[in-house]
Structure formats: structure tokens, C-alpha cells
Amino acid sequence: MGTSASSTAPVIVWFRQDLRIDDNPALSAAAESGAPVIPLFIWSPEEEGNWEPGAASRFWLHHSLTELTISLARLGSPLIIKRGYSLSVLRDFAKEVGAHAVYWSRRYEPSTIVRDKNLKGALVNDGVDARSFNANLLFEPWQVLNAKNEPYRVFTAFYKAATALVTPPAPIDPPKKLVAPVKKVRSVAISDLMLLPKINWTMGLNDAWQPGEKGAKKNLEIFLDVLNRYVPDRDCPGVSGTSRLSPHLHFGEISPRTIWHAVRDTGKAGESKTTYLKELVWREFAHSLLYHFPHTANSPLRPEFERFAWRNDPDLLERWQKGATGYPLIDAGMRELWHTGWMHNRVRMIVASFLVKDLLLPWQQGAEWFWDTLVDADLANNTLGWQWSAGCGADAAPYFRVFNPVLQSQKFDPDGEYIKRWVPELSGLPKAWIHHPWDTPKEVLKAAAIELGKSYPQPIVDHAFARQRALEAFKQLKPVAAK
Numbered sequence: 443m444g445t446s447a448s449s450t451a452p453v454i455v456w457f458r459q460d461l462r463i464d465d466n467p468a469l470s471a472a473a474e475s476g477a478p479v480i481p482l483f484i485w486s487p488e489e490e491g492n493w494e495p496g497a498a499s500r501f502w503l504h505h506s507l508t509e510l511t512i513s514l515a516r517l518g519s520p521l522i523i524k525r526g527y528s529l530s531v532l533r534d535f536a537k538e539v540g541a542h543a544v545y546w547s548r549r550y551e552p553s554t555i556v557r558d559k560n561l562k563g564a565l566v567n568d569g570v571d572a573r574s575f576n577a578n579l580l581f582e583p584w585q586v587l588n589a590k591n592e593p594y595r596v597f598t599a600f601y602k603a604a605t606a607l608v609t610p611p612a613p614i615d616p617p618k619k620l621v622a623p624v625k626k627v628r629s630v631a632i633s634d635l636m637l638l639p640k641i642n643w644t645m646g647l648n649d650a651w652q653p654g655e656k657g658a659k660k661n662l663e664i665f666l667d668v669l670n671r672y673v674p675d676r677d678c679p680g681v682s683g684t685s686r687l688s689p690h691l692h693f694g695e696i697s698p699r700t701i702w703h704a705v706r707d708t709g710k711a712g713e714s715k716t717t718y719l720k721e722l723v724w725r726e727f728a729h730s731l732l733y734h735f736p737h738t739a740n741s742p743l744r745p746e747f748e749r750f751a752w753r754n755d756p757d758l759l760e761r762w763q764k765g766a767t768g769y770p771l772i773d774a775g776m777r778e779l780w781h782t783g784w785m786h787n788r789v790r791m792i793v794a795s796f797l798v799k800d801l802l803l804p805w806q807q808g809a810e811w812f813w814d815t816l817v818d819a820d821l822a823n824n825t826l827g828w829q830w831s832a833g834c835g836a837d838a839a840p841y842f843r844v845f846n847p848v849l850q851s852q853k854f855d856p857d858g859e860y861i862k863r864w865v866p867e868l869s870g871l872p873k874a875w876i877h878h879p880w881d882t883p884k885e886v887l888k889a890a891a892i893e894l895g896k897s898y899p900q901p902i903v904d905h906a907f908a909r910q911r912a913l914e915a916f917k918q919l920k921p922v923a924a925k
């Protein structure tokens with residue numbers, strides 16, 4: 443081992459959340475070195491702190507690893523899979539195969555940053571060339587700082603600074619081939635990781651998604667065709683108006699640079715393009731916040747919220763989780779999530795507001811449920827989304843913004859198409875009543891075969907009352923100095 447290695451000393455490429463061969467700088471650098479390349483994945487959920495991958499993420503990972511194995515085998519060197527603590531697996535494995543280098547793409551979650559720093563030091567001590575690359579962000583979190591060298595807490599300022607900084611570099615092509623190691627290397631089978639659930643609840647996920655790099659490219663292509671309608675359609679959950687690239691981005695099956703350049707280079711100009719690119723920068727903002735404020739995955743960014751008297755009500759929580767709140771749009775969103783592992787962004791904001799403001803349940807309980815059920819569960823984005831909704835994060839919704847689930851439903855799902863898809867027991871209701879079935883005249887309910895309280899629940903809380911209660915509770919919070 444050592445940096446002056448012979449040409450047969452392999453380079454290990456440690457795959458994590460960069461499950462692709464396209465625009466993967468670590469893989470390309472390894473291939474260009476001319477040395478044999480050993481692609482490696484280590485399953486080590488215990489190292490993710492409180493945030494071990496949830497059930498939907500594990501489902502996705504199983505399929506994504508399967509697809510990556512095929513792509514890498516085609517290039518000449520299949521994926522090797524190991525289990526255990528990354529540090530010991532990497533050190534032992536590097537010794538076993540006589541590797542002179544380990545390359546990987548950076549991750550930005552608090553627990554992985556600590557782990558990776560340690561691990562880099564240990565590998566360098568062993569004489570291994572340990573190198574990390576940026577594969578997953580357009581801008582590194584430490585690049586986008588204000589004049590005082592501090593991180594931004596307001597999105598618009600972050601956006602301006604980030605986009606003035608550099609144009610994200612163009613994506614790089616995948617390697618044409620990989621040199622396989624001379625000696626055969628042992629791997630565990632993907633099925634041995636037991637990522638798929640014992641009870642098969644993933645049929646809806648299977649129908650909705652194609653995990654892996656091919657699925658990511660397909661979603662990008664489909665989206666580019668409707669990109670010019672992003673602005674009018676992106677808030678309507680009944681219309682396929684967004685890119686559905688979030689799980690692919692989370693697992694690194696497509697790079698943000700690839701998306702950025704594909705969108706920027708498409709002929710269709712205008713507001714939709716700018717707005718979409720801005721959404722990609724929200725993702726960057728989320729990563730910057732988590733990087734600079736690592737405690738925020740579990741605690742509020744605004745410290746006064748630590749003292750907020752959240753309620754504890756497992757029954758209400760369960761009604762929310764199961765999509766049985768009696769508010770059709772909320773129930774549609776929660777059922778879409780359970781069934782497909784994804785929920786439309788507008789509906790995520792509304793169900794989150796309902797949990798924290800109408801029910802006064804802690805945002806962390808919502809974040810945990812999303813974590814387990816979303817195929818795009820991402821610590822940076824989920825934390826930003828929940829802290830924004832609770833009003834305790836950076837650039838958050840002010841406390842007096844309480845989404846009205848009926849008005850939101852009438853505005854963004856006017857014909858009730860989304861509700862009918864996910865709450866079929868309401869599909870017989872005319873659009874005048876579908877957003878608030880409790881006001882529906884008896885004969886209309888009867889004609890639609892609905893018995894409130896039996897075939898569909900009564901609302902679990904009165905929104906007007908809950909709004910007032912939330913306003914009073916949140917008003918009590920007095921700002922305290924930030925951490």
C-alpha cells in the first residue's frame with residue numbers, strides 16, 4: 443500500500459448517496475487513474491445517528507443497488523457489498539485488496555461528517571490516498587457565506603449569493619470502462635441486507651417508481667416536456683406538474699448539475715425555468731442550513747421554540763398518519779404518502795401546517811413519520827420543510843400563517859380530482875362539497891353513499907377554533923438569543 447502504488451494496486455470507490463455512473467467524479471477519477479477499480483457499498487445504518495434509513499428508503503435502496511450493480515458490471519467491475527462499521531470495513535478491505543486509494547462523494551449530514559473526517563484521518567495514517575469529491579450539490583455549503591462569513595438564514599439572500607458565485611460546472615461523462623481487480627473479491631448479496639419489508643406493502647411504490655439511474659433519466663425527460671408549464675401546474679396536486687426527481691436526487695442517481703444544465707439548456711425559456719432552478723437552490727439552502735446548524739435535525743433553529751408546549755396525543759397523531767382526519771385534502775395527501783412513498787409539495791406544506799398548528803403536535807413527530815414513509819426522505823430537506831412549517835426554522839412561515847385546509851383544497855384541487863384519487867369514498871360528492879363534506883346536505887351525502895362518522899370521518903378538530911388556539915399559543919413565544 444501507500445501512494446506510490448503499483449499499477450495493479452486498486453482504487454476503491456466507496457458509493458454512498460451517489461448511486462450512479464454518470465457525472466460521478468469519484469468514479470471517473472478512479473477510472474482515469476488506470477488502476478483497477480473496486481466499487482464498494484457498505485451497509486451501516488447504525489452510523490446515521492437518530493436517522494437510520496426508514497422503510498421506504500430501504501425499499502428504494504434495494505432496487506437502486508440492484509441497478510447500480512448491473513451498470514458497474516457492464517463497465518467491467520461489479521459492485522462489492524459489505525456490512526459493518528465503515529471505518530473498520532474500509533481499513534480491512536483496503537488491506538485485503540492492497541488498495542492504494544479510496545475515493546468517495548461527500549455527504550453533509552452531521553453524523554456522516556464526523557464519521558467521514560475520522561475515517562479519512564485513519565486511512566491517511568494507513569498510507570491510503572483518501573479523497574472526497576462533490577457529486578451531490580451545486581455549491582458547497584462553505585462556499586455560500588455572507589459578508590461576515592456567516593451562513594445565510596434567508597433564502598432570497600442565499601439564492602442571490604449562490605447564483606452569483608459560479609455557474610455549476612457541466613456534468614462529466616461516465617467512464618467507458620473499468621479495470622477489474624486481478625483477484626476475485628467477496629461480496630454479500632443485496633438480498634442479504636434484508637432491505638425489503640417482510641410484509642409486502644410496497645406494491646404502490648413499485649407502481650409509482652423506477653429506482654435507479656435509468657428511472658431518474660426517464661423522469662427528467664418526461665419533465666423537460668412539461669417544463670414550460672411548471673409555474674401554473676406545480677401547485678396543483680391533481681396534475682403531474684413537478685419533476686418527481688426528489689428520490690433520485692436523494693440517492694444520487696442523477697446529479698443536480700445534470701438537471702441544472704438540462705433545464706437551463708432547454709429551448710423553453712421563461713419563468714418556469716427560473717422557478718424550477720430556484721427549487722433546486724432550495725435544496726442547496728437546506729443542505730447549507732443542516733451543515734452549519736447540525737442540531738436542527740432534532741431541535742428548532744429558533745431556540746424559543748424549545749419551550750413551546752406541544753401536545754402529546756398519540757390518537758390524533760395516528761389519525762393524521764393514517765389519513766383519517768376528516769379533512770379530505772389532508773387525508774388524500776397522507777394516503778398518497780403511504781401508498782406511493784411521495785407527496786406533492788403543496789400538500790406536504792398543508793399536512794405539516796395541520797399537524798403543528800391545528801393539532802399542536804410537535805413537528806419532530808411529523809418529521810419522523812415522513813422519514814419512515816417517504817422514498818425521498820432526506821435529512822436536509824425534511825428538516826427544512828418541517829422547521830419551515832412549524833415556524834421555528836430559517837426563513838420560516840410566520841406563526842400567524844395557518845393554512846386553511848378547505849381554502850387550500852378549493853384553490854389547488856378545484857375539481858377534487860386529487861381527493862377522488864386518494865379518498866375514493868368521497869368520489870360521489872359534487873365539487874361544491876368535496877372539500878368540506880361535513881357541510882353537505884343530508885340528501886347529497888345519501889346520494890353519494892356517504893355516512894359521516896362511518897364511511898368517512900367527521901373532522902378531528904374544528905379549523906376555526908384550532909387556528910385561534912394556535913395563534914394564541916404561538917404569540918406567547920418570546921425570542922431568545924440564537925445558538
Ligand SMILES: Cc1cc2nc3c(=O)[nH]c(=O)nc-3n(C[C@H](O)[C@H](O)[C@H](O)COP(=O)(O)OP(=O)(O)OC[C@H]3O[C@@H](n4cnc5c(N)ncnc54)[C@H](O)[C@@H]3O)c2cc1C
Pocket residue numbers: 676684685686687688689691692721722723724725726728785786787788790791794812816818819820821823824825826827828831
Ligand atoms: C414538511 C415537508 C417535508 C419535506 N421533506 C422532504 C424530504 O424529506 N425530501 C425531499 O427531497 N424534499 C422534501 N420536501 C421538499 C419538497 O416537498 C420535495 O422536494 C418535492 O415535493 C419533491 O418533488 P419533485 O421532485 O417533483 O419537486 P420539483 O418541484 O420538481 O423540484 C425539483 C427538486 O427541487 C428540490 N426541492 C423542491 N422543493 C424543495 C423544498 N421546499 N426544499 C428543498 N428542496 C426542494 C427537490 O430536490 C426536488 O426534487 C419537504 C417539504 C415539506 C413542506
